[in-house]
Amino acid sequence: MDEKRHLAQLTKDGFNLGMPILMDGLDDRVDDLYGGMPVSLYVIDKDGIVQFQGLVGPIGFSVEAWEKAIQRLVPASDQ
Template sequence: MQANRRDGVIVKTAKSEEDRKEAAQACSVGLEVSLPMIVDGMDDAVERAYQGWPDRIYIVDLKGNVWYRSAPGPAGFKPAEAELALRNLLKG
C-alpha cells in the first residue's frame, strides 16, 4: 500500500484501471478538485510519454497538445506560471 500517513492518505496499489479510477475519484473528492481527472492505463503509457527526469509539471489539452512544461523540478516549479498557463488554456 502506498501511504502518506502524516496527511492521512492511504491508497492501495492499483491492480486494475478501475482501482486507479477509484483512487483518482477519492483524491478528486478529498481535494475538492472540480477539473476532470485523467487516469493513466495499467501500461503507464502516458507516464512514459510525459515523464521528465527530474520531475516536471505538464499541462496537456484534450487533443494531446502540451500547453505548459515546467523546468526540471522541484526547484524549477513555478506554480503561478503553471496556473496562468492553465487559465489561458481554459479561456480558449
C-alpha cells in the same frame, strides 16, 4: 492502482481542481509518451497537444506557472 487513484483524488481535491486529471497506469505509459519526470506539471489540451510543460521539480516545480497556463486555455466562466 487503488492507492494511485486515492492519491490522485487527494491531489485534485487539495488543489480544488474542477477539471479532469490523468492518472497514469502502473505501466507508466503516459510518462513514457510525454517524457514526464517526477513532480512535473503538464497542461494538455483537448486535442492532446502539450500546451505547458513545467520544469522538473523540486527546483523547477511551479504551481503558479501551471495555473497561468490553465487560465490561458480555460475561460474564467469554465473554471
